[in-house]
Amino acid sequence: MPLIVHQHSKAHLYSFRGLIYFRDLVDLRSTPVTASTPTPRVAVAFHSGYGHTAVLAEAVRRGAEKAGAEVAFIPVDAITDEQWAQLDAADAIVFGSPTYMGGASAGFHAFAEATSGRYLTSTWADKIAAGFTNSASKSGDKLNALNFMTALAAQHHMIWVGLGLAPGWNALTATEDDLNRLGFWLGAGAQTPQDGGTETVHSSDIATAGHLGARVAVQARIRVAGTSALAA
């Protein structure tokens, strides 16, 4: 059955085998931004051993900034006291790690363990959380790294935001250049050849990470605005 793509003012819909899928339901223009809408603060807290995951972290940062957030960019293996304070002040934290040995990297785990004091005091409760990871193999057991990030977020009583994209590259007319080409829902998953430089991070994966950053910024804005409205 052919893939039928419908254009819609707020969403791109496509149907496949009789099912309707929504692509990119987050239309940034549909979120009203007024002078009184507070600027959401998003932090990108990531580890990258060889620079690939850092390219995705940059894309998350750019996506969040384009969606109007103020972004703190935090490589967690060199985190400073000032950056811990930025995490505490953030409305949303996007976690990022390469997948090493079928899970998050030791550098990311060291950071996660260092958050245990904040776990005890629920310092990060009700902040929005999301995650991204990168590995050399198409699967590479990346999902375990994202699962760890969701558990970390849940232990902190954070609110997990998934990728919000339909899976790409999964039909005859689909291509490797689709957004979400690796078909993740929990977060953004990327694949980079292990012997490639940072310039070999796939453009679709960069765009997908950018989408995640924008989505988190929009959701953080809605939450901040809603919390202020309820308090008024």
Ligand SMILES: Cc1cc2nc3c(=O)[nH]c(=O)nc-3n(C[C@H](O)[C@H](O)[C@H](O)COP(=O)(O)O)c2cc1C
């Ligand atoms: C110690 C180590 C373990 C790795 N384990 C995996 C793995 O389980 N699955 C996989 O697909 N790639 C694995 N890789 C490859 C990395 O995920 C890949 O090279 C990734 O792009 C590295 O990201 P980075 O440059 O941000 O460190 C591993 C690499 C290293 C150094």
